[in-house]
Amino acid sequence: MKIAPSILSADFANLKEDIEKVEDGGADWIHVDSMDGHFVPNLTFGSNIVKAIRPHTELPIDCHLMVENPEDYIKGFAEAGADYISIQYESTKHVHRALQLIKKSDVKAGIVINPATPVSLVEDILSIVDMVLVMTVNPGFGGQSFIPETVNKIRQLDQWKKDKGHDFLIQVDGGINDSTIKVCADAGAEVCVAGSYIYNSKDPKARIQKLKNAVKN
Ligand code: DX5
Numbered sequence: 001m002k003i004a005p006s007i008l009s010a011d012f013a014n015l016k017e018d019i020e021k022v023e024d025g026g027a028d029w030i031h032v033d034s035m036d037g038h039f040v041p042n043l044t045f046g047s048n049i050v051k052a053i054r055p056h057t058e059l060p061i062d063c064h065l066m067v068e069n070p071e072d073y074i075k076g077f078a079e080a081g082a083d084y085i086s087i088q089y090e091s092t093k094h095v096h097r098a099l100q101l102i103k104k105s106d107v108k109a110g111i112v113i114n115p116a117t118p119v120s121l122v123e124d125i126l127s128i129v130d131m132v133l134v135m136t137v138n139p140g141f142g143g144q145s146f147i148p149e150t151v152n153k154i155r156q157l158d159q160w161k162k163d164k165g166h167d168f169l170i171q172v173d174g175g176i177n178d179s180t181i182k183v184c185a186d187a188g189a190e191v192c193v194a195g196s197y198i199y200n201s202k203d204p205k206a207r208i209q210k211l212k213n214a215v216k217n
Pocket residue numbers: 006008009031033064137138139140141142143144173174175176193194195196197
C-alpha cells in the first residue's frame with residue numbers, strides 16, 4: 001500500500017518542513033489538492049504550489065484537480081513537475097480528451113469519481129488511465145468522515161483489473177485512518193491519500209507507520 005499525505009492539512013507557513021517530515025516518515029507520494037471555488041465550495045492552490053515544492057522532494061507529486069474545465073490547467077501542472085494529474089469525471093464534458101491531454105504531456109493520468117458517481121461510468125476508459133481515484137468523502141475539505149458505501153466501487157474496480165488485465169492503480173481519498181485504510185486495502189485499494197490523520201498529529205511519521213502497519217498481512 002502506498003501512502004500519499006495530502007498537503008491540504010499541512011502548515012502552509014512551513015510547507016517545506018511539513019513535506020520533509022512525511023518524506024522522512026516513509027510517505028510514498030505527495031498529494032496536492034487543487035480547488036477552484038466552483039467545482040467544490042473551497043479554494044486552495046494551483047500549479048504554482050507544485051513548482052514551489054518540486055525542488056524539495058524526490059517523491060512523485062500526485063495532483064488532484066477539483067476544478068471546472070480541468071483542460072485549462074493540465075499544461076501548467078505538467079510543466080510545474082506533476083507526476084500524476086487526476087481529473088474529476090464530473091468536471092468536464094470531455095473526459096477522454098482531457099485524459100489524452102494529460103498523457104500527451106508525459107504525465108500519468110487519473111480519473112476521479114465522487115461518492116454519488118457510479119463506477120460503471122469509467123468502465124470504458126479504464127484502458128487509457130493510469131489510476132482511478134474513488135472519493136471516499138465528498139471533495140472540498142479535509143477532516144470529513146469516510147463514506148462506507150463507496151467501498152463497493154473499489155471492489156468492482158479490483159474485479160475489472162483482474163478480469164480485463166488493466167494495470168491502473170486504485171486510489172482512495174477522504175476519511176482515511178488506521179481503521180478505514182484496512183477496509184479499503186481489503187477491497188483492493190493500492191494508494192491511500194490521508195490528510196488530517198497524518199498532519200493533525202504531533203508525530204506525522206508515527207501516523208504514516210500506523211497506516212502502513214494497519215495493512216500489513
Ligand atoms: C478532499 C481532498 C482530500 C483531503 C483528504 O477534497 O481531496 O485529499 O485532503 O483529507 P482527509 O484525509 O482529512 O479526509
